Amino acid sequence: MKGENAASPTRDEPAQRTAPNGDLAAAALTADEFALFAQVGRMRRAYAGEVLFRRGDLGTTMYVVSKGAVELDFGDDLIAKRLGPNEFFGELGLLIGDHARSADATVPVDGMLIELRAEEFQRLVDREPGLVSYFLRRAIMRVVLNEQGLIRRLRRRNHDLQSALDSLRATAAQLNQTEALIRTDELTGLFNRRGLAKHLQDRHRNGSTHGLGLLLIDCDRFKAVNDDHGHLAGDRVLQAVAHILRSVAGNGDIACRLGGDEFALLVKADSRDDVMRYADFIVSTAHGLLQMPHTTPLICTLSLGACLVAPDTQWNDWYAHADAALYRAKRLGGNRVEWQDDALAATA
Ligand SMILES: Nc1nc2c(ncn2[C@@H]2O[C@H](COP(=O)(O)OP(=O)(O)OP(=O)(O)O)[C@@H](O)[C@H]2O)c(=O)[nH]1
Numbered sequence: 001m002k003g004e005n006a007a008s009p010t011r012d013e014p015a016q017r018t019a020p021n022g023d024l025a026a027a028a029l030t031a032d033e034f035a036l037f038a039q040v041g042r043m044r045r046a047y048a049g050e051v052l053f054r055r056g057d058l059g060t061t062m063y064v065v066s067k068g069a070v071e072l073d074f075g076d077d078l079i080a081k082r083l084g085p086n087e088f089f090g091e092l093g094l095l096i097g098d099h100a101r102s103a104d105a106t107v108p109v110d111g112m113l114i115e116l117r118a119e120e121f122q123r124l125v126d127r128e129p130g131l132v133s134y135f136l137r138r139a140i141m142r143v144v145l146n147e148q149g150l151i152r153r154l155r156r157r158n159h160d161l162q163s164a165l166d167s168l169r170a171t172a173a174q175l176n177q178t179e180a181l182i183r184t185d186e187l188t189g190l191f192n193r194r195g196l197a198k199h200l201q202d203r204h205r206n207g208s209t210h211g212l213g214l215l216l217i218d219c220d221r222f223k224a225v226n227d228d229h230g231h232l233a234g235d236r237v238l239q240a241v242a243h244i245l246r247s248v249a250g251n252g253d254i255a256c257r258l259g260g261d262e263f264a265l266l267v268k269a270d271s272r273d274d275v276m277r278y279a280d281f282i283v284s285t286a287h288g289l290l291q292m293p294h295t296t297p298l299i300c301t302l303s304l305g306a307c308l309v310a311p312d313t314q315w316n317d318w319y320a321h322a323d324a325a326l327y328r329a330k331r332l333g334g335n336r337v338e339w340q341d342d343a344l345a346a347t348a
Contacts, residue, residue: 027087042120064116
């Protein structure tokens, strides 16, 4: 019949053009394709545990599952596929020739496979060019879709990696910030003992303990500031002392609050005069502030102990020297600078 003829397939236009699930990129052959592939290809048994090929193997054979199943493992974190009856794989080996396989193909259960090599495929092309052209379009579409999926996955992974990197950077920045906070005295912003210890550790590691002077600075009768004007006024006095030390500390010098009303300043110095210049500046600046008329004290008088540092000794030795001088300054009534020479015994 005319109508039937119009609808009926020609040799070049197979009736069942779409794959069984309607997906152009499906891995399954249409019934017509399967029948033809079965005629031209070689049907053979597949045994559970059999390895058809490994990833990277060069191969030119295409396979169609007739019965049973085949598992494709693409490695890494790519999703493995299990192919069932009518589904085909390995077609790139056939079409490109000596194509490196992109998956391990193994047989999980006994079954039947159709194998198709280049010469058999050529016979297929000669017999059914229309059907083969449709099959090729689907095979190409499948490759393209797989590529697109892979690109999408790589983009996603790239994006995930970027986010992980960003959060790592943020964490590192937070860590640096936290480390800086741990080494800083909250009230004055100077280094605290931990900061000083780290600084000394670095100096010893770098061998840069030569040419240093140490000043210990202690507020005089500071308790009275707290008692007479309140704790906040006391805090402001401590901040003022810190401000003076920060302003006099040069590059590589370190100002530190040791605790309570006691401060330390480690400076570059080759002589007593070098150290005393710092000491005089601190004392005279404090005096200047004391002259300013104010209802609450801006500062109090300061006692200082100063010394040069022996490079091959440790912080405890440096501190003991400067502290001996500070002790003398206090004993003499405060508001002064005392110097400590190398020999500690002379001050005892
Ligand atoms: N406002 C304030 N006071 C503090 C802080 N830390 C310690 N103090 C006080 O500092 C005072 C130090 O007192 P002392 O060690 O007796 O020193 P002083 O009164 O200066 O006595 P001399 O050093 O002998 O002149 C104590 O009363 C502490 O409570 C702080 O962060 N803020």
